[in-house]
Amino acid sequence: MTQEEIYALIGKALKGEASEEELHRLNSWKNSHDHNTDIYSEVAKLWEKYRSMMEADLTFDAEYAWQAIENEIDQVHTRKPGWLSLSVMKVAASISILTLIGAFIYQQFNNPDLIELEGMVGEVRSIVLEDGSKIWLNRNSQLLYPGNFGPDTRVVHLRGEGYFEISPDADRPFIIQSKYGNQIKVVGTSFNYQTHPDSSIVSVVEGVVQMESDSKSLLIEAGEKGVVKQNVLTKSAFSNPNLLSWKTGMLTFENASLKSIIHDLKRHYGAEIQLEVPSENCTFTSSFNNESLENVLDEITLVLNLEWSIDNDKSYLLQGNGCN
Amino acid sequence: MNSFDKEELKAIFFENYEPLKKKAFHVLGNNEAAEDVIHDVFLKVWKKGKSLAIKNPKAYFNRAVINASLNYLEKHKNLILFDPGILPEGNGVNTTDHKMELNELEENLRKALDQLSPQRRTIFSLSLFESMSNAEIAEQLGITKKAVDNQLGTALKQLRDNLASYMKLLIEFLPLLTSMLFFL
Numbered sequence: 100m101t102q103e104e105i106y107a108l109i110g111k112a113l114k115g116e117a118s119e120e121e122l123h124r125l126n127s128w129k130n131s132h133d134h135n136t137d138i139y140s141e142v143a144k145l146w147e148k149y150r151s152m153m154e155a156d157l158t159f160d161a162e163y164a165w166q167a168i169e170n171e172i173d174q175v176h177t178r179k180p181g182w183l184s185l186s187v188m189k190v191a192a193s194i195s196i197l198t199l200i201g202a203f204i205y206q207q208f209n210n211p212d213l214i215e216l217e218g219m220v221g222e223v224r225s226i227v228l229e230d231g232s233k234i235w236l237n238r239n240s241q242l243l244y245p246g247n248f249g250p251d252t253r254v255v256h257l258r259g260e261g262y263f264e265i266s267p268d269a270d271r272p273f274i275i276q277s278k279y280g281n282q283i284k285v286v287g288t289s290f291n292y293q294t295h296p297d298s299s300i301v302s303v304v305e306g307v308v309q310m311e312s313d314s315k316s317l318l319i320e321a322g323e324k325g326v327v328k329q330n331v332l333t334k335s336a337f338s339n340p341n342l343l344s345w346k347t348g349m350l351t352f353e354n355a356s357l358k359s360i361i362h363d364l365k366r367h368y369g370a371e372i373q374l375e376v377p378s379e380n381c382t383f384t385s386s387f388n389n390e391s392l393e394n395v396l397d398e399i400t401l402v403l404n405l406e407w408s409i410d411n412d413k414s415y416l417l418q419g420n421g422c423n
Numbered sequence: 424m425n426s427f428d429k430e431e432l433k434a435i436f437f438e439n440y441e442p443l444k445k446k447a448f449h450v451l452g453n454n455e456a457a458e459d460v461i462h463d464v465f466l467k468v469w470k471k472g473k474s475l476a477i478k479n480p481k482a483y484f485n486r487a488v489i490n491a492s493l494n495y496l497e498k499h500k501n502l503i504l505f506d507p508g509i510l511p512e513g514n515g516v517n518t519t520d521h522k523m524e525l526n527e528l529e530e531n532l533r534k535a536l537d538q539l540s541p542q543r544r545t546i547f548s549l550s551l552f553e554s555m556s557n558a559e560i561a562e563q564l565g566i567t568k569k570a571v572d573n574q575l576g577t578a579l580k581q582l583r584d585n586l587a588s589y590m591k592l593l594i595e596f597l598p599l600l601t602s603m604l605f606f607l
Contacts, residue, residue, distance in 0.1 A: 107572045107576030108576070144593050146579075152529055153552065161441070226565030
């Protein structure tokens with residue numbers, strides 16, 4: 100057994116989660132050397148010590164905590180909603196149905212029943228929903244989802260980009276509403292979904308996704324991407340091998356043009372990268388697995404005979420005459 | 424404007440405050456930060472004004488508080504974690520040497536915990552204090568159970584490695600001190 104496995108096993112044993120077979124393995128490891136017995140009892144001691152120590156630190160004061168909440172509630176409560184006069188509301192109501200849809204979606208983003216997951220700067224987060232569907236959320240993105248789905252549909256709300264692996268459930272279609280107004284509907288499939296204020300893009304890896312704009316709906320199949328831009332829905336084949344790099348950490352370039360490389364790097368690292376070269380058409384082939392942007396730039400500039408630098412605003416610059 | 428009244432939110436608050444405070448505290452290791460998180464979660468629900476529609480408040484708030492605590496960690500990277508604040512005075516040991524050694528041990532235990540990555544520490548804390556199973560933790564954090572198994576193991580290894588020089592004290596000295604406390 101590796102050190103990792105042993106400690107994982109000790110953890111399970113301390114929690115009472117180890118199976119009979121695992122306990123057996125742990126015991127024979129313990130008995131194989133005095134030193135091992137010591138390790139086990141040291142970890143067990145730490146476990147107990149932490150428990151007693153931390154419990155003593157924890158304080159409760161429900162009355163005080165509630166008072167602080169109540170004070171703020173009362174402040175919020177006494178503010179009258181007089182800022183929306185009747186005439187303003189009439190005008191607002193007559194503007195267009197689109198606004199209403201927008202307002203509905205806005206409201207969903209303020210619905211307290213929904214739990215909020217936010218992709219952090221520099222960190223991809225993932226979550227398993229109640230129905231077993233798994234979602235990876237890209238940096239600077241936001242997902243709102245309910246603790247439990249309703250009986251007829253499974254609805255979540257997305258701002259930014261996510262990768263979805265939806266558990267099949269033909270009776271309850273899974274609907275993803277973009278904060279910006281589009282929605283897609285699926286039954287059970289895997290796909291990447293990017294939402295932007297002016298467009299949204301679905302790239303389907305497995306299964307079928309139904310994508311809707313105001314006027315039509317299209318079925319997007321595996322290997323295809325659907326794009327809604329200015330309310331026009333189109334589909335085409337998708338071929339970018341780095342579509343999911345933000346999730347996998349893997350970047351692959353095969354005879355890729357400098358232009359497309361920069362595009363993928365910007366997306367992958369969420370960084371600002373400028374190009375100052377005579378031509379963007381020279382190509383590069385390599386792959387990177389969870390490398391830092393600096394390492395990737397080192398290799399690209401070495402191969403293409405360019406130079407890179409970084410300014411104070413964390414904006415990268417690639418320049419030189421190597422690419423022409 | 425709110426479709427539920429304050430009394431209802433108050434009832435939910437008092438019913439769930441202690442378990443929620445525990446959860447937040449065990450993620451953050453800091454009483455004040457934990458209170459902040461709970462405060463914000465409840466106010467957010469109130470301001471959005473629809474808490475009646477929450478089918479299962481207990482589950483909702485549990486999840487919301489753990490998520491909010493993790494977000495809090497992200498936003499407050501300089502937070503002093505596992506700060507004991509003001510500890511109760513005079514816990515009985517007169518022998519100054521022993522007391523000092525005990526204090527030093529505790530200080531180092533806190534430091535070691537602070538050095539774990541947030542996710543590891545959260546997994547360790549939820550395991551130890553909340554008795555949550557690895558499967559439950561996995562669900563809550565949106566990672567696989569296997570990852571939780573491994574992260575907990577790594578946390579234990581890291582704690583033991585970092586505290587290697589205190590192990591002798593922990594093993595031999597502590598029972599003695601504890602029994603002394605008992606008799607004094």
